[in-house]
Amino acid sequence: MAEKKKISIVGAGIGGMSAAISCAANGYDVTVFEKNDKVGGKLNVLTAEGFSFDLGPSILTLPHIFERLFAMHDRKLGDYVDTVALDTHWRNFFEDGTVLDLYADSEKTAAHLESKFAGAGNEYRLFVEYSKRQYEIVAKKYFNDGLDTFGSFFTSYGWPELFFKLDLFRTMNASVSRFFTDQQLRDVFNYFIKYVGSSAYNAPGFMNLMPWVQIGFGLWYVKGGMYNMARGMARLMEEVGVTVHCDSEVTEIMHERGRVTGVVLKDGTRHVAEAVISNMEVIPAYEKLIGESGGFMRKLEKFEPACSGIVLHLGLDTVYPQLAHHNFVYSNDQRHHFDLVFNQRKLPTDPTIYLVAPTRTDPAQAPEGCDNLKLLPHIPFIDKNNPVSSEEYEALAERTIDKLEAVGLKEIRKHIVVRDFWTPVDIQSRYYSNKGSIYGVVSDRKKNFALKAPKKSTRYAGLYFVGGSVNPGAGMPMVCLCGQNAAKLVARDLK
Ligand SMILES: Cc1cc2nc3c(=O)[nH]c(=O)nc-3n(C[C@H](O)[C@H](O)[C@H](O)COP(=O)(O)OP(=O)(O)OC[C@H]3O[C@@H](n4cnc5c(N)ncnc54)[C@H](O)[C@@H]3O)c2cc1C
Numbered sequence: 001m002a003e004k005k006k007i008s009i010v011g012a013g014i015g016g017m018s019a020a021i022s023c024a025a026n027g028y029d030v031t032v033f034e035k036n037d038k039v040g041g042k043l044n045v046l047t048a049e050g051f052s053f054d055l056g057p058s059i060l061t062l063p064h065i066f067e068r069l070f071a072m073h074d075r076k077l078g079d080y081v082d083t084v085a086l087d088t089h090w091r092n093f094f095e096d097g098t099v100l101d102l103y104a105d106s107e108k109t110a111a112h113l114e115s116k117f118a119g120a121g122n123e124y125r126l127f128v129e130y131s132k133r134q135y136e137i138v139a140k141k142y143f144n145d146g147l148d149t150f151g152s153f154f155t156s157y158g159w160p161e162l163f164f165k166l167d168l169f170r171t172m173n174a175s176v177s178r179f180f181t182d183q184q185l186r187d188v189f190n191y192f193i194k195y196v197g198s199s200a201y202n203a204p205g206f207m208n209l210m211p212w213v214q215i216g217f218g219l220w221y222v223k224g225g226m227y228n229m230a231r232g233m234a235r236l237m238e239e240v241g242v243t244v245h246c247d248s249e250v251t252e253i254m255h256e257r258g259r260v261t262g263v264v265l266k267d268g269t270r271h272v273a274e275a276v277i278s279n280m281e282v283i284p285a286y287e288k289l290i291g292e293s294g295g296f297m298r299k300l301e302k303f304e305p306a307c308s309g310i311v312l313h314l315g316l317d318t319v320y321p322q323l324a325h326h327n328f329v330y331s332n333d334q335r336h337h338f339d340l341v342f343n344q345r346k347l348p349t350d351p352t353i354y355l356v357a358p359t360r361t362d363p364a365q366a367p368e369g370c371d372n373l374k375l376l377p378h379i380p381f382i383d384k385n386n387p388v389s390s391e392e393y394e395a396l397a398e399r400t401i402d403k404l405e406a407v408g409l410k411e412i413r414k415h416i417v418v419r420d421f422w423t424p425v426d427i428q429s430r431y432y433s434n435k436g437s438i439y440g441v442v443s444d445r446k447k448n449f450a451l452k453a454p455k456k457s458t459r460y461a462g463l464y465f466v467g468g469s470v471n472p473g474a475g476m477p478m479v480c481l482c483g484q485n486a487a488k489l490v491a492r493d494l495k
Contacts, residue, residue, distance in 0.1 A: 004029035008263045010250045011279030013041025015467035017233045018483025024240045025072040026491045035249035040230030050367035051315040058356045060220040062477035080232035082223035089219045091324035093407040127179040135209035146485030148454035167205030175205040187334045197306035197439030199342035204445045253289040260462040275462045281434045281469035282453040305381040305437035308424035312375040315418030319371045325360040329353040345386045351377035381435040393423045440468020455486045
């Protein structure tokens with residue numbers, strides 16, 4: 001029997017693991033090299049004094065994309081990972097005391113919004129129909145066929161659908177504002193852009209597909225903590241014969257006459273392979289693993305990093321019963337917040353904050369009578385022209401807590417028993433993401449029309465990329481889909 005062709009994968013984030021599982025299903029000999037001591041990448045966990053903090057993603061959407069990975073090996077996701085659908089999706093707090101809930105049941109949401117603002121129920125229904133239409137257009141080709149270039153958009157969609165049905169030329173905010181009259185509702189639906197760490201005032205209108213992702217397919221939690229998804233994928237990799245080496249940083253992608261030939265590890269070990277799939281983001285991988293510079297790298301500048309964040313994990317010796325599992329606390333001027341973070345690249349003075357309280361669904365995430373909170377305001381990626389000191393990051397963390405107090409979470413500081421704090425510098429050094437980006441490449445109408453870098457290298461044969469910096473972009477389901485689509489390209493090229 002002919003020897004199986006070898007594939008090396010750089011990094012065991014969700015993108016890398018998805019690619020590994022998909023390539024194994026196609027009969028290749030797959031080895032994954034991960035620099036950290038465990039798999040998962042940004043899907044990560046910290047336990048301390050009875051608290052278990054999900055360090056990265058806290059919302060799972062589109063679980064059927066993960067289901068496919070297990071199905072390709074005749075297995076079921078449910079036998080590995082216990083997913084729970086949430087009834088209350090988002091609880092939204094404003095400093096004037098307004099609280100708005102979004103539910104799994106659209107009619108329940110419509111009735112709730114109507115009770116707050118006359119006419120909002122119908123505005124919401126119309127917006128949901130529009131969001132669904134945008135999702136369906138984007139999903140059928142861009143997601144499912146794995147499109148990577150403007151050219152492939154034109155040939156796959158045809159210009160009538162592209163120019164008249166896809167919301168291409170307005171901004172996300174401009175379209176949200178056509179549906180909703182009230183500014184608070186505009187703020188809430190604009191903040192769906194948080195899933196890709198961009199600005200609703202810069203992203204194209206079709207990014208309004210994101211509410212439908214939640215409404216149409218549910219918002220999910222992974223029982224026992226989100227990291228159990230990484231554990232489930234690790235178990236599947238082991239069962240299907242993928243070799244995983246942790247504590248194994250790749251320092252070079254070898255190539256000869258324009259074709260990659262394998263990888264070199266930090267300890268000097270060389271691993272020959274017919275194809276290399278990098279879960280390290282495109283720009284750092286070309287720079288650090290291949291040593292590219294000059295014109296080629298300048299062409300990649302349009303793939304600017306998405307935002308970063310400060311992430312504060314707090315273990316509290318009390319419970320704030322007013323919180324749902326997923327909460328948002330809004331800036332009093334969200335346009336200014338987006339402008340500071342994405343245009344001026346400065347720390348927000350009055351941030352919009354994502355606040356997660358997982359014990360609402362999973363009490364085991366904190367000791368009894370305690371709360372486990374994650375606070376995440378989005379902030380600029382690391383920009384050498386706008387340096388930020390660690391004192392300034394700390395001051396923002398304090399402003400973030402002050403803002404929670406302003407919406408009624410009183411005396412938080414008095415109740416802190418565990419505190420863990422991440423800045424963009426930590427995110428960059430832990431995962432080697434581009435300038436500390438959390439969500440790969442920014443979705444920006446003017447910079448890239450929300451298109452990310454291609455999955456297949458335009459420079460080296462046998463080199464592919466997966467993860468948030470390539471299409472279709474960041475977020476757990478998208479990088480999982482990316483791994484599956486990249487594996488199809490590898491199989492087509494290697495035959
Ligand atoms: C705080 C936070 C909150 C988030 N919230 C959500 C959410 O609620 N829902 C959601 O869907 N998404 C969320 N995301 C985004 C989501 O986590 C990411 O889009 C996704 O996990 C990225 O996966 P990836 O495979 O692209 O890359 P990564 O997770 O970054 O994985 C890349 C891996 O490659 C490894 N690596 C890099 N370079 C090398 C090298 N040279 N050698 C060996 N290994 C290397 C890294 O160590 C890492 O393990 C959040 C992210 C963060 C940080």
